[in-house]
Amino acid sequence: MSGTWQAARLVVERDLRLAFRNRGQLLHPLLFFAIVATLFPLALSPEPSRLRDVAPGVLWIGALLASLLAVEFLYREDAQDGTLEQFALSGRSLTWLLFAKTATHWLLSGLPLALMSPIAAYALAVPPAALPGIVAAVSIGTIALSLLGAVSAALTIGIRRGGALLSLLTLPLAVPLLIFGAQATARAIEGSDMAAPLYFLAAFAVLGVTLAPLAAAAAVRISLE
Amino acid sequence: MSGTWQAARLVVERDLRLAFRNRGQLLHPLLFFAIVATLFPLALSPEPSRLRDVAPGVLWIGALLASLLAVEFLYREDAQDGTLEQFALSGRSLTWLLFAKTATHWLLSGLPLALMSPIAAYALAVPPAALPGIVAAVSIGTIALSLLGAVSAALTIGIRRGGALLSLLTLPLAVPLLIFGAQATARAIEGSDMAAPLYFLAAFAVLGVTLAPLAAAAAVRISLE
Amino acid sequence: MDWTWFHRFGSPPHLYGLAGRLVPWFAWPAALAIAAGLYGGLVLAPPDYQQGDGFRIIYVHAPSAWLSLMAYTWMAVAAAIGLVWRMKVAHAMAASCAPIGAWFTVAALCTGMLWGKPMWGTYWVWDPRLTAELVLLFLYLGYLGLRSAIEDPQRADRASAVLAVVGVVNVPIVRYSVEWWNSIHQAPSVMKFGKPTISWPMLTPLLIMFVGFTLLFLALVLVRVRGEILRRERQARWVSEVIAA
């Protein structure tokens, strides 16, 4: 067990180091999110009242797409250069190794997205009082999204145009997250109680933490065959 | 010259054949578009009048993202397996070969998107009378988007996480298309005259046809260096 | 026409030396102009009859915005020259402009937002000029991102040059399309942007500020361009001579 723990720690360290060696790339999901949040007012209307109405939808769809974009790279390089094969043949629990990878991934993509969401929300004319609630909702939501994405990304390893298939697999599964997330955000904007939708989001995250790494490990093994 | 023509024809034929050999993948941008169009009513509200209001924005952002998703694959395989290197060393005009590739790409992604847009629009409570105008606008807009994407995709060849960078490069350049596209759609929905925005879209498409293949060829040569 | 000046300018050791000599000639006047402009703007200029003292933000905001656009233009021109004539020095110039331009875009956005709060009651509205400036920031970030993603400096130069040239075509297009977009959707009434009626005592410090920021930009570019030249010329003999000296 201590060996597994040590191995997982090394995986985290390695992924962090790789990320910081390409520091610029950490910004991409953030920028994507920012750009999508900019495009909406351009495509809809610059009026604050109308923007405020669509803000929950825009924020969650932006977060969903940005996190999808990011998760596409979760395994790609490891699969291409044979690292994933080595993980599977390392004699360690693949589930744990992948859990470590997914956790690092959320740290590097989901968390920054959550920290960025108040800025985007403000640009969509959301009142400042609603911002803390929005950060909470997006944080929990992205945990669930990362875990969900980890499974679909594992299923699409080695498929040539995996990215498109990945969206297709993930988006329908992400619908409940989107609904509760948008609901939580809408309530935050109205100033009403957001406990119920947050509770659902948290439930999905917990479910994800327990099941997703197992499913991802199984999917990776299948993909390598 | 007849040799160049013959070469371009073969490129088109090859890409069509590859596409039909992976028929399923032709559907991905379409499905992505469809999913984004469905997510909005879920995240916002199912009321027809509100949906109709956001329809132009949703349609164009959906089309933009779907076409971005598709253009990511324009060169990826050819770059990885060395085909692009062979193109550059073929003794033929790289500009023409890439123009042929981009045209085929639009045929396989932009055109289906345009044909699909009335369905998505209808789902967003757009009145049927507006649908032909929407098809026209999306057709022309996707031509310009494909050409624009062909340049940014060429710039990101061989970059490890090209996809994210690709979005970052393309989205700001696509702002005018988005604005005029959404405007044309809004006018189609209102039933007013949509000549002016369509005219702008067409101007961008023409500008793209003349300049984009040249820029793409320069970018490809640089990427191979 | 005699083109020797062009080739001389294009020679890396020449520009390296020239830039080094020119820096103080831009830097000190820049410091002087900015100090004078600031004093004139914050102290001497009378308050605006509508906005009171709030309008004084213009003395940092407008020059920053001006610099952000000027830097992009310079960058694109240098990039185009570099592409066409395969001129290392021009690429070095383009690469030097980008981070400066990006930072002053941030400055324009932030000071504009700080100005917006008292004037419009909110930090941000989707006004055409603001939106265009935001898109400009994305263009800069894309340029810097592309550059940092490519390992080989020669490749990075040429690829980002193509992007800069494509982008410069886009800046005015964005500007006018955004204007058109916002004039059709009715604009929120809080933000009638129109030019404040500006009097000479107000205008003079502003003009001095413009001069100061331009000189500052040139000084910054010249410092950076020397480093960029060294990065591109590291195997050349003149570098070892210059460095050893």
Next chain:
Amino acid sequence: MSGFLSMGGYASSVWPAVALTFGIIAWNIVAARRSFAAARAEARRRIAAGDPS
């Protein structure tokens, strides 16, 4: 003086704006010099190591 500092009630906008701009100017000066110094140090290191590439 306090009248000057209060900027006719706009102090909370004007001073942050000025400070921010000058912060960015200062940072640009530092960054430009650093970028040049780094390039020179790198060149010096290579020459000292006798590595021409």
Next chain:
Amino acid sequence: MLRGLSFDVEGGQYLEVTGSNGAGKTSLLRTIVGLVYAESGQVTWNGLGIHADARAYHAQLAWLGHESPLKADLTPAENLRFALGIRRRVAAAEIAGALTEVGADGFADRPVRTLSAGQRRRVALAGVMLAAVPLWVLDEPQTHLDSAGQGLVGRLIERQIAAGGIVVAAVHAPLPVPEAGTRRIGLSSK
């Protein structure tokens, strides 16, 4: 695809698999390490089917395929630290020693991205060596290597079998390994 094949290998043996292009060498090796399932028949390790306790089996083997499993953005030393670290504790000195041994000390601190094809292969071989496991399965280990590199592969294999380990390798030209302890099987298409 592969039929009528049956063999066993013992500690201290080197099994060289040869065969013309497409004979099935790669497929055989991937079956041995358990990346693909045999359609009929089975692979056993210490008398047990390898899929019975795959994790224990994998802890005993090192696999090197056609491609070298290296991260382009990390240096050779970092690559080995992370790749080996998930299997066992390795000291930095051990890694440095292995890199020297495969002739990779000259570029131990450059990103792998900048290495030539043969330089990468050498780093990958150091990884196999450092795994410190009894069974090595190598697919064309000498690809891209110069003649000194061929000798190196031979020496590494020799040392591994001298220590009682097992090496299975697919090759096109015989490796310079002493005849004693070497067994060869040739695959033929059809």
Next chain:
Amino acid sequence: MLRGLSFDVEGGQYLEVTGSNGAGKTSLLRTIVGLVYAESGQVTWNGLGIHADARAYHAQLAWLGHESPLKADLTPAENLRFALGIRRRVAAAEIAGALTEVGADGFADRPVRTLSAGQRRRVALAGVMLAAVPLWVLDEPQTHLDSAGQGLVGRLIERQIAAGGIVVAAVHAPLPVPEAGTRRIGLSSK
């Protein structure tokens, strides 16, 4: 990186470039075909710098790098039809003949995806042959090939130089090509 290198090759000659791993063979070949620019010095063809009229120069050469440029979803025959087709008109019979010659007739109609490493290399060689150009530049052409494949590469080169063509190849082990008409240059690191 490469310094002090100067040579010229004439019609009917085979130039074999050798050198240890990382000596710069790949870099040299990529410079020769014009994919990278020489930092100093230049490559000339018929007395003209190759970048002066790059397209005309490229119409005269065939390049095969470390990887075989094949589409995984097309069959070998289709691959050749499209790859060669952009250079010149090729008849189906010509392609079939070339595939037979490289021993690829057995799998001419299977997607390349299912071929082994050596089988792919053979198809790529058929492509070089069919280009029907005077200059071939090959980076380790015999990678992944069995011994029959090595002989095949030798024969192809021999035929090309007999017809007055030029072949430049980077290799680790000398190819079986007659001494007459062969020149060797060795690169050494540093």
